Amino acid sequence: NEKVVVYGDYDVDGTTATAIIYTFLKNFGLQVRYYIPHRFKEGYGIGTDGIDFASEIGATLIVSVDCGITAVDETEYAKSKGIDLVICDHHNAGEVIPDAVAVLDPKQPGCPYPFKGLSGAGVGFKLVQATLVRLGLQPDVAHPYLDLVAISIASDIVPIVDENRILMREGLQRINAQPRPGVKALLDRIQLKNTEVSTSHIVFSLGPRINAAGRMGDAAVAVALLIAESEDEANEYAARLEKINFLRRDTDTKTMDEALQQLKEQIDPDTCSCLVLHDPDWHLGVIGIVASRLVDLYCRPTIMLSTVDGLIKGSARSIHGFNIYDALKQCDDLLVQFGGHKYAAGLTIAEDQLESFIERFQEITNDMLSEQDFKPELMIDAELPFSEITPRFWKLLKQFEPYGPNNLKPVFVSRNIHIAGRLSIVGQGHLKMRVRQDGTGALEAIGFNMKKFAEPLRNAGQEPVDIAYTLEENNWNNRTTLQIRIKDIHINGEHVA
Incomplete structure (x- = not known):
């Protein structure tokens, strides 16, 4: 009969964690609300405004996610209002641990949990799993939340090793096979409907859109999208989020231009x-x-x-x-x-x-x-002749997925590479060309934001080059091919641009 408030954070990790705990408790029939602090009015972490909100609606329990490990005074304030606090966090603890009913944080001193790299949503997922064990229920009841865990892991730049690698892989499978309405609505809007979603899709497409609401002020719309139960509701929130993201991108571009101008002048x-x-x-x-x-x-x-x-x-x-x-x-x-x-x-x-x-x-x-x-450094994992870039090699490489911090996509270098045909500039300054090595067929290559490399390469004529790159699949017109994603180019051992 208790009223519960799930107290989250305004970034992707915080909103996905909030959606997990909110939905889990709601599915068990609890009276539950969520609270996300306003980025600019309240800032990060548990604050008195959120506790007052819980008190005003008659809540007697707050479950914090992705925050709370340093909320010593705020915990006491909540207790003075007759509110218990369960803290789920993954940040480093301070000298004093809050005197809450329970504190779940693998990084707190003395915590025996073997893996310390969980995201905030990952810690929330552990709470769900532990609750299911305590209630004697099947562990697969937690599986529908794995999509949100994967989105949090990719977006919060936590290491994709150990348990995170498993959670990430299982979460990606869920996103691709059974996306929740809110995730599906976003995938449809960014035209990933028939694409196998990867970690990079989350980092560069899904995550920034979910994050946009919090960046521009109020992240509540992001949570509303993630907990949406119907397709119509999800599409409505996805449309709102897309508008916010357009505003974020415009603001981002304007600020970058002004920063570059300030650098130029000062x-x-x-x-x-x-x-x-x-x-x-x-x-x-x-x-x-x-x-x-x-x-x-x-x-x-x-x-x-x-x-x-x-x-x-x-x-x-x-x-x-x-x-x-x-x-x-x-x-x-x-x-x-x-x-x-x-x-x-x-x-x-x-x-x-x-x-x-x-x-x-x-x-x-x-x-x-x-x-x-x-001087920026690019770490090379191996030298790779084009003759070894085969379907069998690609299949082997995919076994290292999902990639991310502490498990980065391998970077290769191939030497004495020739440009086959004309190079071109596409989109917003991206370098596109076909490249080959003696005795091999040509491969498609693209270098994002590498327009500055075009003129030196044209001036080099038929001079062979060395290319550092990663390998990826390119899906176009229902056809999948291997493509080189250029990281750097050298001519005669010298950096091109």
């Missing part, structure tokens, strides 16, 4: 050790994405800042080998607050401390980084 990326950019009007929901793009473009630690209610808030992204969280820790006397991990962090600065912070951060990066750190 900073020479080639002579500095970091990029710190500020515009009071930038949208907080996209500055993290733009910071990541600038890191990819310039190979420098990057901080993007905006101004909200008199405070400067921002997102920091880093390069391999530079711990941006530790760097921010060296600036903590200049910060209102900060948090994150090695390669991504969030921070808040008082307006009068901005210049001091930029100066300090530049000093830290100057001391810790050298020219070598600013």
Whole structure:
């Protein structure tokens, strides 16, 4: 008879986790509601607004997912309202564990659970499995939630090894065979209806659309899509989500253009050790994405800042080998607050401390980084002659799937490659051509956002090149062929562009 509130987070992991626990409890007849904090008004984690919401509707239990492991004071506040708290999280614990009814987090000190890399939705799935065991029910009752677990794993950049690899594989099979109405509606909208959905489809197509709602403010529509029971309801929410995603993409593009213009006017990326950019009007929901793009473009630690209610808030992204969280820790006397991990962090600065912070951060990066750190590295797994790219080899390669962090798609290099015919630029600056090696047939090759390689390749004429690439299937007009996804090109051992 208890009323329950599922308290989630506004990213993909948080919304999928919320959908799992909400649907599971609802299917057992409980009175259940969900609560997702507003990204800008409330921020991340359990807050008093959400607890007050639970109290107002008469809830006596909150189940948090993808958050809560550091909510020590908030747990006490909930208890003062007569509300119990069950915490399901996968983030690192603080020095004190909240005094909740139960705390599920494989990373908390002393937790005997053998795999520490679960996503937030993965921890929620474990709660479902454990509940089924306690009730003496069949474990396959949990299987319909595997699609959401897979979406969370791919989107939250957790390692796809060990248990996550199994959950990911089973979840992908479910998405392809029996997608829930909300997932099917999204697949239809992005024209993946007759395509075998892979991890990369989630990372680049499904995930960003689900994430768009939270990035632009209110993630409740994403949860509504994922728990939709009818096709009509799912299509309605998918349409709303698509509109939000269009807005997100426009905002993203505008912010990127403005950031590049600011760099052009104020900073020479080639002579500095970091990029710190500020515009009071930038949208907080996209500055993290733009910071990541600038890191990819310039190979420098990057901080993007905006101004909200008199405070400067921002997102920091880093390069391999530079711990941006530790760097921010060296600036903590200049910060209102900060948090994150090695390669991504969030921070808040008082307006009068901005210049001091930029100066300090530049000093830290100057001391810790050298020219070598600013040269992007591409790790090659093996040299592969084109003659070995056969259906049998492809079948063997597919056994390594699903790919993701800690289980990356193999990168190969093939040398003395010739361009067969004309190369062309397609779409938004993508390089497309056919390539061959002596004694083999030609293979289709595409390099996304590699327009800058076209002129050097044309100037090289018949000069053979070395290509670093991954292999993938290309589905076009009901025909499936192997295709090379170009990562880099060298001519005479030199980088082309």
